[in-house]
Amino acid sequence: MLKIQEIREIIRLIDQSSIEEFLYEHDGVKVHMKKPNGSVPVEAVAKAAVVEPAPVAVVKEAAPQVEAAPAVPETKPAEAPKQEAVKAENLHKITSPMVGTFYAAPSPDAAPYVKTGDKVKPNTVVCIIEAMKLFNEIEAEVNGEIVEILVQNGQLVEYGQPLFLVKTE
Incomplete structure (x- = not known):
């Protein structure tokens, strides 16, 4: 029940x-x-x-059962100039392929998969999205450097929601 x-x-x-x-x-x-x-x-x-x-x-298991329209991540007013500068650099967005819960690390006591400034390759795991008690590893899919992490650990994310900004090489 x-x-x-x-x-x-x-x-x-x-x-x-x-x-x-x-x-x-x-x-x-x-x-x-x-x-x-x-x-x-x-x-x-x-x-x-x-x-x-x-x-x-x-x-955690309720989110995957809901299909929703892509959400626009919330931005703080102080972040607006920073994001405009980031957009000018033509960055790649790593987006969520599903509705679920975002986890930056493989376990609560482990270090995060990536942090700002880390170099990534296409097969580099950047996070986990939990959907229906299944933990799905999300890969970078590009060569580059993590410029910004757009979501918090444990946050519910929507399909298509940007998770990371990567400066491609």
Whole structure:
């Protein structure tokens, strides 16, 4: 049965995406969400029990079950001039090939795969995207130098979302 935190995270993900309706069924649990006119009414039925959750929490397996439009990464006002300068250098963007959770290192106590200033080759693993409890290694696909890391460790990422900027050689 889904935990209340998992349902809350699903609600948050649906609310942030362009999805109009979401249906999830597993082991007698049925969650149906629909957001007409910007609101998110929720039905959660588990063998004759009705659950009305409120937002908050983190669920790693919920994100891959949601197809969403590509998101634009948030930028802080102070970063705007820096990004304009970076764009002028004609950088390659390494993007997320799926919806999931971004991890910069193979384990919490390990060093990150890459950091700003590191040289990469096409087969260099730069991060992991976790989707449905599967850890997918993401490779650089170009020769170059990591100029900027655009997401935080543990952050949920959307399909097509830029993860790294690489100055190609």
